[in-house]
Amino acid sequence: MEFLKPSPYEPGVGPQNTRPQVPITLLAPEHQSVELLRSFAADCDTVLIATDETLAFAGLLGLVRVGRALLTAADVTSRTPGCECCQIRVDLIDAVRHAVLRRSPPRRLVVVVDRKPPTGPNSLVDDDSAIDVVTVIHTLQADSEIERLAYLDGLVVEVDACAASTRLACGLDLWTGPREAAIAVADxxxxxxxxxxxxxxxxxxxxxxxxxxxxxxxxCGQSAAAHIEDLVDLDAWNGHSPACLERTAGPGLGPVGMVVQVTHAPNCRHHAATVGTIVLTRRGVLDPDATDAWLDRVVAESPSRLLRFQAALCVSTCEPRVCVRGSRSAMRSQPEGGGAEGTVEADQSRQESVVILVGRALDHQSLAESFETIELAQ
Incomplete structure (x- = not known):
């Protein structure tokens, strides 16, 4: 698979410039919290995609009648069969198509990913019955029809401060299962x-x-008071310059070589099952074929455990770095800077490759060693 091959559609532009792609904001609200959802709904150019229960609880079910909201089915009943790394939400694909393929498409789509209430008196709100945010992300990244019509702009996750503070004070696991995964990959x-x-x-x-x-x-702050403009237009899943990569890797990469950073969730009792973040950095111009083969191996070896992948890869001395982003087995790439015309001379500061992998039980030693073995361009 050619991971370094750019997407046929520029971010924000549809095929042959005939229809602009619509940005999608993915929202995972706190259970029984409606202020943030209502703030998004206040924009008349925004269309919501959610279950009827969610809209009814927020008092927004009437938006369906006026075409400003579309309904989706229950998560587990709408998935395609197969292994977890390949499953997609067919109801979500249909909803996005209906929202965008109208005479006047919306300026933005907000897809609400709910999670279920606790299943028992001793269960946390964040139990494993929660709807899987990563499956929704994978659907938006993997389906070619959605790629033609829309693009994932960012993931917004809401957290209850009081509940989190109580868990910290009591020494409990902060989050488990899909909820932890959603927080780990949120923008x-x-x-x-x-x-x-x-x-x-x-x-x-x-x-x-x-x-x-x-x-x-x-x-931080009340969700109703959160400025929506700070939660949209993030362009976090396209090929524009990923400033967060350099910020995550830290200042200065040192001499030619590779650096590994591994972080895990605090207060976790089962480190093998928790979400970890691996940061790999390396100087020099990487061989494009060898780099593409390495990406292929990474996806093939751990597709169900790879929750998010972000990279800025230097594979040429006279062109921008290639930004690769995705989840599970779905990857997209664009030249750094949004694919501007012409070539850019890669100075010393840009002859660096940064890779961030977020996933469960990833073998950081194996990933680091294999990344170091990628041949440099001659």
Missing amino acids: RIVVNGSELLTTAASAQVSSALQIINRIGKVV
């Missing part, structure tokens, strides 16, 4: 109710979230 984490905590407790919650998530940004 924005809205901490709802942080104003109710002390300064120290609020800082502790933010620090715990930043340990789990090395890519996104934590936004």
Whole structure:
């Protein structure tokens, strides 16, 4: 598979420039929290995609009648058969098509990914019955029809500050299962109710979230007061310059070589099952064929455990780095900077490759060693 081959569609532009691609914001709200969803719905140019239960609870079910909301089915009943790494949501594909293929397409789509309430008195709100955010991301990344009509702009996850602070104080696991995965790959984490905590407790919650998530940004404050403009137009899953990669890797990559950083969720009792983040960095111009073969092996060896992949790869001395982003087995690439015309001379600061892998039980030693063996271009 040619992972370094650019997508046929530029971000924001449909095929043959006939129809602009519609950005999709993926929203994973806190259970029984409606303020953030209502804030998104306040934009008349936004169309919501959610279950009827979610819209009814938020008092937004009437948007369906006026064409500003579309309904989706239950998660487990709408998946295609097969292994977890290949499953997609067919109902979501249909909803996106119906929303975009209309005479006046919306300016933005907001897809709401719900999670179920606790299954028992001793279960956490974040139990494994939660709907899988990663499957939704994989659907939006893997389906060619969605790629033609729309693109994933960013994932926004809402977290209850008081509940998180209580778990920290009691020494409990902060999040488990799909909820932990959603937080780890989120582009924005809205901490709802942080104003109710002390300064120290609020800082502790933010620090715990930043340990789990090395890519996104934590936004504290009431979700209703969160500025929507800070949660949209992130362009976090396309080929524009990934500033977060350099920020995550840290200042200065040192001499020619490779650096590995591994982080895990705090207070985790089962490190093998938790989500970890691996950062690989290397100087020099990598051989494009060898790099493509390495990406192929990474996807083939751990597709169901690879929750998110981001990379800026230097494979040429006279062209921009290639940005590769995706989830599970679906990867897309674009030249750094959004695919501007012409070539750019790669200076010393850009002759660096940065790779971030977020996943479960990833073999960081094997990944680091294989990344180091990629041949340099002659």
